[in-house]
Amino acid sequence: VQCGRSDELEESRDKATEGHGSGAREVPPGLLEKLVYDALVWCSLHGLVVGDKSVQRSGTDPGIGLVHAPFALLPRPLTDGYWRQACELAPIFNELVDRVSLDGKFLQDSLSRTKKVDAFTGRLLDIHSKMLEMNKREDIRLGLHRSDYMLDAETNLLFQIELNTISSSFPGLSCLVSELHKGGQTVAVVYFRAGYSPNDYPSESEWRARLLMEQSNAIKCPSISYHLVGTKKIQQELAKPNVLERFLENENDIAKLRKCFAGLWSLDNIDVVKSAIERPEFFVLKPQREGGGNNIYGDKVRETLIRLQQEGSEELAAYILMQRIFPTASLSYLVREGICHQDHAISELGIYGAYLRNKDKVIMNDQCGYLMRTKVSTSNEGGVAAGFAVLDSIYLT
Ligand code: ADP
Ligand code: MG
Ligand code: MG
Known part of the structure; x- marks a missing residue:
């Protein structure tokens, strides 16, 4: 599904994994195999590959011995705030690296004791001091850094692990993994074979999914508006005088539609409610539900109407009354x-x-x-x- 806002997606992912530190979601077995297969094909086609150590000529002969890079099948949830925090830090660290690099004395002094015990660092410092002696100036300075973080569970704070200023690895493959994970095929049509009954929404997550689909550019069958047009309440409103005329121009069409409308009333109509209480067998009482088995008939119509009236409740608005049709048996x-x-x-x-x-x-x-x-x-x-x-x-x- 192509979504208007990707952070919405992130949020639903967060919610889906709340309480799961690992971020692992259950993928049904059949789907899991298909996902893995598709992901491996994708890696080969898009160059998400590394040298295969088990192949002798790998790394020396181009195009020989490549294997898919190790990857996670599904993206890891990360709260938006931490993402923004880490991104904001990058240019500040870049600036810091540049400023510190210009302070030769600070670098030499800070590393002087390290130099004594670590020959490698010592060699690097030697080059550095030679440049200092030459008063070598680097006017053009290029940094490609990577600052790494972990989220501390105890404090909920994002802590820096380290700052890499040399050979900051994987930028090329990392963006391919993002491409691989992109929830990548455009869904053209969302057809609902479910979603019309409260049972189809056991938690908030199903409602979020419905919202997400509605926000997408996919063709919805039905859209939320089409869904609502099909409610019993709208059927009843459309049957009122002059309402069809608001929506259709052709008088013939209007006449044809009206001819098939049975008696339909809202429960505001006190006279009809009274008749329905007196002769419930001539009416059907309907809530805004789909799928059969929700309507009220016979004595239950009377009982329900009397109860609703006594309670004087807003619940009246949840129902409509319809003339009962009697086909020939x-x-x-x-x-x-x-x-x-x-x-x-x-x-x-x-x-x-x-x-x-x-x-x-x-x-x-x-x-x-x-x-x-x-x-x-x-x-x-x-x-x-x-x-x-x-x-x-x-x-x-
Ligand atoms: P649902 O959306 O649940 O299918 P319906 O309004 O179609 O709701 O009602 C379900 C069934 O109830 C219909 O298939 C029909 O058999 C019966 N029914 C509904 N309205 C009437 C009516 N006015 N007169 C007679 N039977 C009705
Ligand atoms: Mg229906
Ligand atoms: Mg029906």
Whole structure:
């Protein structure tokens, strides 16, 4: 997923690893193998390789004996603040190195006792003092340094391990590892087969993922707005007089839509709530939920409405009331779990619609197939997966 803000990603990674000092996340076995395989291919293709010590000619003959550099499969979480702190320090250390390098006496004095016991440092100091004697000036000065840090768990402070001023290794490979780790393929389409029920969001991390996807440039099916348009509440609002006219121009289309709207009411409508309490069998009470099995029928409609009214609660706004539809029941054979039942059954027809739009251009807007579901007429709900209905097809007459 290409995200608008990468620090968002970092944050969700932090959260995902909270309490895990190692930063290790569980990757499902099948996915793990695929990730490792893809990562190794990536290393070979992008030069994330080092000399292979087990090959004799490696290091002398170009292109011979290369092996992938050792790498971590997933990036390590790091809190934004520490990252910024370390980055801010770099130019300050650069300046410090330059200033100290100009103070020849400070260098010689500080290392004078080391010189006595460490011949190597001694040789370096000898060269340095020769330059001092010559009064050699370095007008053009080039530093490529690397300051290393560790985060101390006790104090939560970022402490410098050391400052490297010579042969600061791995800058070339390190940026390749970043490329390797980049959460690198653009996701074009996010299709939701889940995410419509509260059960799909057991923790805040699923909500963060939903937000992250929404912030991305991927095509969402559906976007958060499309998702909301499908709520029962919006269905009820659209059925109010003059609301369709806000969104559509073609009067014919508006008339066609309105013709298929059953009675729909919000619970602000005291008269309808009263009728529903008197004759609940003519109504369905619906919360803003998807997936079947959430609606309220019959005596439960009465009980719920009375309770909500007594509590005078805001909870009224969570529901809508709908006129109950009574299709003609006919004798059918329904097969479930290998057993065929004959029963009076009613059907619900679903027509699929596909719409693809890019700015002003509607690329696709079509009816694309149907779903016929049939259930025993005594059952209220109609879901196949929810266990109420069977899949059916149409025989046109
Ligand atoms: P969901 O989004 O959970 O599928 P629905 O509004 O489609 O919610 O309701 C689920 C089932 O309840 C439908 O498939 C249908 O069988 C039944 N149902 C819903 N509304 C009505 C209604 N107004 N009259 C009769 N049955 C209904
Ligand atoms: Mg639905
Ligand atoms: Mg439905």
